[in-house]
Amino acid sequence: MAYRKTPAEIRRLTTAKERLVARATEVVAEVGWSQASVTAVADAAGIAAGSVYQHFPSKAALAVEVFRRAAGREVEVLGEVLHGPGGPVERLSRGVEVFARRALENRGLAYALLAAPAEPAVGAERLAFRRRYRALFAEVVREGVESGALPAQNGEITAAALTGAIGEVLVDPLGGPEDGAAEALLADLTAMALRCAGAPTA
Amino acid sequence: MAYRKTPAEIRRLTTAKERLVARATEVVAEVGWSQASVTAVADAAGIAAGSVYQHFPSKAALAVEVFRRAAGREVEVLGEVLHGPGGPVERLSRGVEVFARRALENRGLAYALLAAPAEPAVGAERLAFRRRYRALFAEVVREGVESGALPAQNGEITAAALTGAIGEVLVDPLGGPEDGAAEALLADLTAMALRCAGAPTA
């Protein structure tokens, strides 16, 4: 009998899978979901198309994994900022700025996560993550309202609006070339977000 | 020689094309772009699949026409409200409300126009129309700033944010079932939009 995987072998497989996800993420960031065929992704990872199916049961599963990893990092970062130190308004402002800054620093990926046409499975994942963004924003808004820093409002609506507004504001810059106006954009964007939540203007 | 089209024949062809676009719009509103195959659309219009190509050079061209007609109506309506009588803030408020109300009254179509997965040609059209929405909002915001009704701000950003915010807020209600909370939603949405533009709360 020769069928027990050695730790080294397990590590090799895991590494191969990690590498596949990483390369697939790069491909998606560069050419978008619709152009990221199984063949293209496999080529980028240096394996045969068929080998993808050693790691994932379908292309959709791989795509979902790519999305989750990348979007998960963003949720995590945003959560840390929004749950971090400072008053609700300050945290909201910093959260919006950090989120937008990270997107602008990694345009291709940000565009893929936010807006690029994608297969249904990825679309569903996108929806799910948008809900998570909303939930994070809603929490801070609610806190702000309770503390009196923000006026009474429907926090869910404001949170959804913030999510949509940030995405929409970023779509054009993310699609176009780097234009050097990033800092001005960030300032305008955070100002808008604060107005949106009803924070008194500084 | 028998190849001159009579007026009646021309009318018949035009009517057939109109009918095709109308039925295709219904199909898209019901099942979304991805399920609206040429066969399904042709069936709905009561013609053969091949006949679609008498009117449009490709499926994409038909889809684009469907999108343009439907989205064009919304741009027109929004434009009328935003250019109508009243102060900038009042018009902005009414514009948001009218836009959202129309979407909620025609959910399937609104979802298809705003968010449903679609082929690249439709995606491009969607982007183009979003720019038109933004331009309309930007105009009113600029007017409001000039008249002093709104605080100084980057009108383009606010306009993009309004477009994104409205879309995002509507996506969930449009996807789910009618829940009867439409009026409350509209009130919260317009309140958010006014805050977003910096209008003093009523």
Add this chain to the structure above:
DNA sequence: GGAAGCTGTGAATGATGCTTCACTTCTTCC
């Protein structure tokens, strides 16, 4: 060393759905 079994390969398979085309049906006009 060598049997057993897992991983990797990439061409073949299969599904989907747009588009074409040979043919039929309808309209025009003498």
Add this chain to the structure above:
DNA sequence: GGAAGAAGTGAAGCATCATTCACAGCTTCC
């Protein structure tokens, strides 16, 4: 009525890709 030609048909053609599979190459462990 009938010739000429357009519109309409729908099944076949075709392109695109995800997925499979028979086979080759490796790793494990006695």
